[in-house]
Amino acid sequence: MNPRMVATVGTLLIAAALTACDSGTDADAPASTPAGEKTGLAAEVDKLTRPLDAYPVPTAKIDNARSLAGKTVYYVPITMQSPQFKVTLSTLTKAFDTVGIKVQSCDGKGTPTDVSACITQATDRKAAAIVTDAVPYVIAANAFGAAQAAGVPVIISNQIPDNARPASKTLAYIPAGGGPMQEALAKWVTVDSGGTAKVLINQGTDGPAPAVFVGQGKAVYEQSCPNCKITINQVSSANFSLIPSSTSSALLKNPDITYVESQFEQYLQPTQTGVQQASKIGSVKGLTGSVQLGGLQALASKNFLNAAAGQASAFQGWVDADAAMRLILGTELPQYTIPVRLFTRESIGSVKLTAEAEQSGEWYGPTTFTDEFKKIWGVS
Incomplete structure (x- = not known):
């Protein structure tokens, strides 16, 4: 593989x-199950x-992340109508700030024409990398191909891999939840x-x-x-x-x-x-x-x-940053896992419903994951 x-x-x-x-x-429940204890699918x-006890932060270090300071990475979601992508953009920007990388966002507006225009703009402006969110390769195949041919690596997140366009030194897939x-x-x-x-x-x-x-x-x-x-x-x-x-x-x-x-x-x-x-x-x-x-x-x-x-959209931003830096530097990507959580009317009372909590990632696990990423990037 x-x-x-x-x-x-x-x-x-x-x-x-x-x-x-x-x-x-x-x-x-079996007769031996304590009263009130949930079993099977209910459990x-x-x-x-x-929430998780800990986020699945990769452990492999990036030795020269600081060498990427001053570069620009494009973030292209399928549509900025999605609140999820706004959170990811915010945390992606914060993650890249730690190493001096700038982020330029471009709204795909849910159409192949706009997505392709965003990718072409990033290529023309010599972006260090392009991170797309929920954008299938097939709807902007020519633009994706041109970007890679120009030496601009591409990350396709929140998507299933395209078997006709396998991952390579200039293309990575990060499926999510x-x-x-x-x-x-x-x-x-x-x-x-x-x-x-x-x-x-x-x-x-x-x-x-x-x-x-x-x-x-x-x-x-x-x-x-x-x-x-x-x-x-x-x-x-x-x-x-x-x-x-x-x-x-x-x-x-x-x-x-x-x-x-x-x-x-x-x-x-x-x-x-x-x-x-x-x-x-x-x-x-x-x-x-x-x-x-x-x-x-x-x-x-x-x-x-x-x-x-x-x-975990906040965590996704840091994962995307980690993957982009590794792709730019030509190092192997680790296996990433994006946590998922279920919220119900019964459980929502324990969740802090603020913008700060949304941005911190605390809904899905401890907020220390940002320090863990900075440590493996050598910027803590």
Whole structure:
């Protein structure tokens, strides 16, 4: 395997095994299980609601990170409509500040034309590297190819690897929590519904990855909740204004829906609007992935949302910085893991809902990870 492919998706918060058709009630527990102790899928869900004891910071040092001072790295998210990418941009900038690297952001606006223009701009301005977020290679293949040909290394994060364009000395993939978030939500729905959920998922169409991520969640339903029914409504960042009407239409066509999920938080508000238009706000439970501060505040207010899954976006910024420096310097990338956590109405009370907490990464684990990165970069 190419050494650049070692950065693979993972999560320290999701148990490997699934328990088939387990609603996780105490009645299902063995006689030896202490009263009140959760078992099976319910125990997995409970574990998913807790932060990590420690972040998975790589240990391999970067000996000459300071030599990159004065260089500029471009950050290109698929769309700045996503609150997640704003957090990652902020922490990426803070991480690079420690070694003197500048960050220039460029909004992909959810279209191949804008994404390609951003990448071309970075290439023309001789960026040291380009970090993209949730941008599939295929939608800007020519621009990505031209960047690498010009000697500008590219990192594609929050995406599935493109098998036709394998990782190389100028290309690295850093998948993140899209699939594990879907798995976490599917487990919660299975337990919450007692295995009888009817779920509408507003699934993104910005490249092939969203469908793959949703497929990981559907695999949980197939194994653990065979009586659950999943309906997919396709939505996109480029056609944002159509989300409310398509959501409403899907609900009217499927009146037995009991859960409505926005795959990513940027779709949450228009999804909720569509639920309201269908007069279903009081009869369905809302879910979202990629949750950030606004979504967690909505969860705490008990307004539509009942559960949300998120990935450690603040940590992602530091991981992206670490990977970019290694790629620029031509050193091997370690295996990265981006933690995922599940938030529910029952657990949200223990979460500090402030912008400072969002930026610090404390929702997912101890905030000392920044000092750990600076130590391996030789700038502590």
